[in-house]
Amino acid sequence: MTKLTPPSVATPDETSGDRFERLVQLMRTLRSPDGCAWDREQTLETLRPFVLEEAYEVVDAIDRGDPTALCDELGDLLLEAVFVAQICADEGHFTIADAADAINAKLVRRHPHVFGDGVTTGGSTLSPREVKEQWEQIKTRERAGKPTRETLLDGIPESLPALLRAARIGARTANVGFDWDQAGDVLKKVDEEMTELKEAMAAADAVHVEEELGDLLFTVANLARKLRIDPESALRAANNKFTRRFRAVEQRLAATGRSLHDATSDELEREWQAVKRTPPAGSTPDTP
Structure with missing residues (x-):
C-alpha cells in the first residue's frame, strides 16, 4: 500500500x-x-x-x-x-x-443595498426588517424563474424538524395572504384544536387522537411564528429547563442517600416544587 x-x-x-x-x-x-x-x-x-x-x-x-x-x-x-x-x-x-x-x-x-452590480457601495440605511423583506422578494423572483416548482409549498425540505417545517409552511402561505391576522386569532385556533383533541381522547380513537394532536402541534408552531419566536428554540429551552430541574431533583435525593427509584410520586413532586422555588445561580426563580 x-x-x-x-x-x-x-x-x-x-x-x-x-x-x-x-x-x-x-x-x-x-x-x-x-x-x-x-x-x-x-x-x-x-x-x-x-x-x-x-x-x-x-x-x-x-x-x-x-x-x-x-x-x-x-x-x-x-x-x-x-x-x-x-x-x-x-x-x-x-x-x-x-x-x-x-x-x-x-x-x-440578495444584498443589492450593499453590492450595486457586484460593487460595494457602502451599504444603506435599510432597517433589518426591510432587508429581510427585500431578501424574500428577491428569493421569490428567483423561484419564479425555476420551472421545477409546481406549487407554493414545493421546496420546503421534508427533512426539517417537524416544528420548524410547520412554521415554514405557515410563513410560505402567509406570503399569499393565507394566514391568521393576529397571534390572538391563532390562540383561538389552539383552543379549538385542544377541544377536538379532548373529544378524540374521550372517544378512545387512537388514529383520530394522533391526527388531532398533530393539528394542535402544527397550530402551536404557527402561534410561535406569529409571535416571532422560533418554535424549535422555544421547545429546546423548555427541554433544557426540564432537564436542569430533574437533575436537581435527582441530586437532592442523592444528598439524602436515596435514588429516584426509592422516592414515591408524591415525594418526587415535592422535590420538583422545591427545585422550582430555588433559582439557578445568578438568575430569578424558574417559572412553571
Whole structure:
C-alpha cells in the first residue's frame, strides 16, 4: 500500500483560503484509491445522518455558550460539507468551488443595498426588517424563474424538524395572504384544536387522537411564528429547563442517600416544587 504524505501543518502567514484548500485536498486524498476504505465507500445517503448530527452539535455549542466547543463543532460540520462536495465531484456533478461560487453570487445578488452590480457601495440605511423583506422578494423572483416548482409549498425540505417545517409552511402561505391576522386569532385556533383533541381522547380513537394532536402541534408552531419566536428554540429551552430541574431533583435525593427509584410520586413532586422555588445561580426563580 502506498504511504501518502499528509498536508503540512498551517503556518501563521497562511490565509483562510490556504487552510480551506488543505482540507479539500485532504478529503480528496482520503477518497482516492490509495486513501481510506471507509471514506471511499461513503455515499450521500450514508453521510446524511452525520450532517444532521454535526449541525445539531453546532447548535448545542451555541446554546451552551462554549466558543471552544463551537470552533471544534464548526470544523466537524465544515468537514461534512467538504465530504459531500467531494462525493458529488467524484460523481461528476459539481465541486466545492462550484458551491462556493453559487453562494458568493447569491449573497451579492440578495444584498443589492450593499453590492450595486457586484460593487460595494457602502451599504444603506435599510432597517433589518426591510432587508429581510427585500431578501424574500428577491428569493421569490428567483423561484419564479425555476420551472421545477409546481406549487407554493414545493421546496420546503421534508427533512426539517417537524416544528420548524410547520412554521415554514405557515410563513410560505402567509406570503399569499393565507394566514391568521393576529397571534390572538391563532390562540383561538389552539383552543379549538385542544377541544377536538379532548373529544378524540374521550372517544378512545387512537388514529383520530394522533391526527388531532398533530393539528394542535402544527397550530402551536404557527402561534410561535406569529409571535416571532422560533418554535424549535422555544421547545429546546423548555427541554433544557426540564432537564436542569430533574437533575436537581435527582441530586437532592442523592444528598439524602436515596435514588429516584426509592422516592414515591408524591415525594418526587415535592422535590420538583422545591427545585422550582430555588433559582439557578445568578438568575430569578424558574417559572412553571
